[in-house]
Amino acid sequence: MTLKSFLTPRPERNETPLLALRREIDRLFDEFGRAWTTPDIVGLTPRINMLQREGHTELTIELPGFDQKDVEVSVGDDILTVTGKKRLESDTDDADARVQERSYTAFSHSFELPPGTGAGDIKVQMDKGALSVTWPKAGQPAAGGTMNESETGAPAVKRPTIAADVMVTNVITINRHQTVQEAARMLLDHHISGLPVVDDSGHLVGLISEGDLMRRTEIGTEKRRSWWLELFTSSETRASDYVKSNALLVEDVMTKRLITAQDDTPLSEIATLLERHGIKRVPIIRDGKLVGIVSRSNLLQAFASASAERTQPRTGDDRATRERVLEQLKAAPGGMPWLLTVTVDDGVAELRGPASSEEQRAALRVAAETTPGVRAVKDEMYRMPRVPE
Structure with a gap:
């Protein structure tokens, strides 16, 4: 005989016995609901073996029961990520009842790659439930190009879209020593709203946009304040406004606070920079020099292309x-x-x-x-x- 103990709910301070009983009933219903909840994911810990061979590293993951469609290999920020998802369902009908069994297994493991390793350096194979991934060691040439799914039966290696994939490379720039009149003319002639500013060696030093040329004495749009507001404006602010309205050279009116990114920066981070700082474009630099620019329109173009690629014909299955x-x-x-x-x-x-x-x-x-x-x-x-x- 099994002896079970049933605890009587004790009222909390300033709580009537009726409220205590209601609280206990609510708790029982909550536990009843949780008892019928099926787990979403059952974790899987596959057997992993990594070997350092001459010129390359070989990773082997044993995945019995998994097919190539259940596994995905991705590369980004020098990190290799292997994820797998597998769902099984079975329905059994008899005269009295219908039995449904469902199981869902998933795993995800990440591995550090040598700096600069790209998706093209990764070789992937999958055979009889064993996934093999190889990549060259640091300083070694790739052992072979990425094998796609149709050729090898292995999951394709994917990498996130980066700035280099969508950036404009033939960027129109202006030198810091050119005049603001030249900057205005270049903006109009090329139908653009901003220009990266570079020095004599090609290094990015600032940006000049339409907003930097709006407050000019030549057209009577310089900033003016009432006499009482002028009293509370610092001398530094007044001096800065004067320079902005009267300076002749680009370097005096350009925006020196730069928000930049590298050419291997994922587009998700580029979008975050644009949104967080309320800007329209992000200069892309490499070793301090301007190599491209990513604007909001470039992100829209990338989105339109991705949406078109994602639209696949119906399989019929x-x-x-x-x-x-x-x-x-x-x-x-x-x-x-x-x-x-x-x-x-x-x-x-x-x-x-x-x-x-x-x-x-x-x-x-x-x-x-x-x-x-x-x-x-x-x-x-x-x-x-x-x-x-």
Whole structure:
């Protein structure tokens, strides 16, 4: 016989017995709900072996049961990341009940690469559940180009889009010793709103834009203040405004506070710089010299190209499309609600079930819409009613 102990809820300070009973009932319902929640991800710790061979490093990861479509290898910032996701489902119907079994396994491991190692230096192979990745040691030439999935049956190596992929390289610049009139003429002639300023050796020293030439005495737009506001303005500020309105050379009116990036900076960081500092363009430098520029329009062009590439023709395999939809929903913010039902018929994905909020509902719909193979989404989700407190 097993003896179980049941604790009677004790009222907190200034709490009536009735409120204590309600608190205990709420706790029991919470535990009941958690008991029916299925785990989203079951962690996997694969066996990893790394060998240092002559001229290169070889990484071997044993992944029994994994196919090449379940594994992705990515390279960025001298870091190699191997991720794998595998989902299994089985449905059993009999006369009395229907049994559904689901399992979801995932792993992610990162490894440091020699500085400067790119995706083209990585060689990937996968054979009988064993993933092999090799890369050259520091200072050694690559053993071979990246093998793509169609040629070797191995997952393709991906790297994030960087500034060098989208930057404009034929940048129009102006010397710091040229005049502001020349700068204004260059802006008008080339239909641009800003110019990088360089010194005699080609090093970037500043930026001059339309905003730097707006307050000029020649056209009567210099900054003027009322007499009482002038009393509270420092002499340094007044002197700076005077120089901005009357100076003849670019170096006197240019913006010296530079926000720059390297040519291998990921576009996500470029977007953060543009947003955080409220600027329209980021000069790209290498060894102190200007090699390009990335503007907001370049990011829009990159987005348009990526969107076009992501749009793939429907495969015709609704079962495979449904698997991809489920993976996308799992990765969406908040995850996939455990009562959500997903079906795919002729490329049309139907989502039916509860969502915790309208925001989660929208996230799940977008995740399905952006899944390769899905041509339309039928949203039959509803917002889960909130339990009154």
